[in-house]
Amino acid sequence: MESIDKVLGFLNDNHPFYIATMDGDTPRVRPFGFAGNHDGKLIFACNDQMNIFKQLKANPKFEISTTSKDNQWIRLNGEAKFIDSRETKETIVGLNPNLKNLSKDIDGIVIFFADKSEATFYSFTGAPLTVKL
Numbered sequence: 001m002e003s004i005d006k007v008l009g010f011l012n013d014n015h016p017f018y019i020a021t022m023d024g025d026t027p028r029v030r031p032f033g034f035a036g037n038h039d040g041k042l043i044f045a046c047n048d049q050m051n052i053f054k055q056l057k058a059n060p061k062f063e064i065s066t067t068s069k070d071n072q073w074i075r076l077n078g079e080a081k082f083i084d085s086r087e088t089k090e091t092i093v094g095l096n097p098n099l100k101n102l103s104k105d106i107d108g109i110v111i112f113f114a115d116k117s118e119a120t121f122y123s124f125t126g127a128p129l130t131v132k133l
Helices: 004-015 051-060 086-095 097-102
Strands: 019-025 026-032 034-036 041-045 060-065 074-084 107-124 131-133
Touching: 004 034, 004 060, 004 074, 004 107, 004 131, 019 051, 026 051, 034 086, 041 051, 041 074, 041 097, 051 074, 074 086, 086 097, 086 107
Parallel strands: none
Antiparallel strands: 019 026, 019 060, 034 041, 041 107, 060 074, 074 107, 107 131
16 A cells, blocks of 8 residues: 555544644644645645644644554654645645635635655554655
8 A cells, every 4th residue: 555545544544633733832732634645745734824824834844643443543744835826726625625614715725735754653562664755
């Protein structure tokens, strides 16, 4: 299975997942519900009024984690790169209609992807498995 599919499957099967950012020198964690694949990149979405957007603009590093019902978990880290193309955002929102709820118009929707990222899968019974995205 392709690395991005494995990571995306785990995130989508184990909602919510939690994303951590930095607000100055203070860590902030919040639940998140959308992860997708666009052109082989792991993408996420928020709106331009959310604190997460402001925090990622100031410091693009983030980490995501979630746990499955059978006590496996993932830790994914990366740097947020923003997709500014209106056409690309329209395509992504067209494929994921729930993203329309993030903002009154497409310009307020923020799509970012995980750049320079890797995900490590953990369990209590086996060795960790790390995949680069």
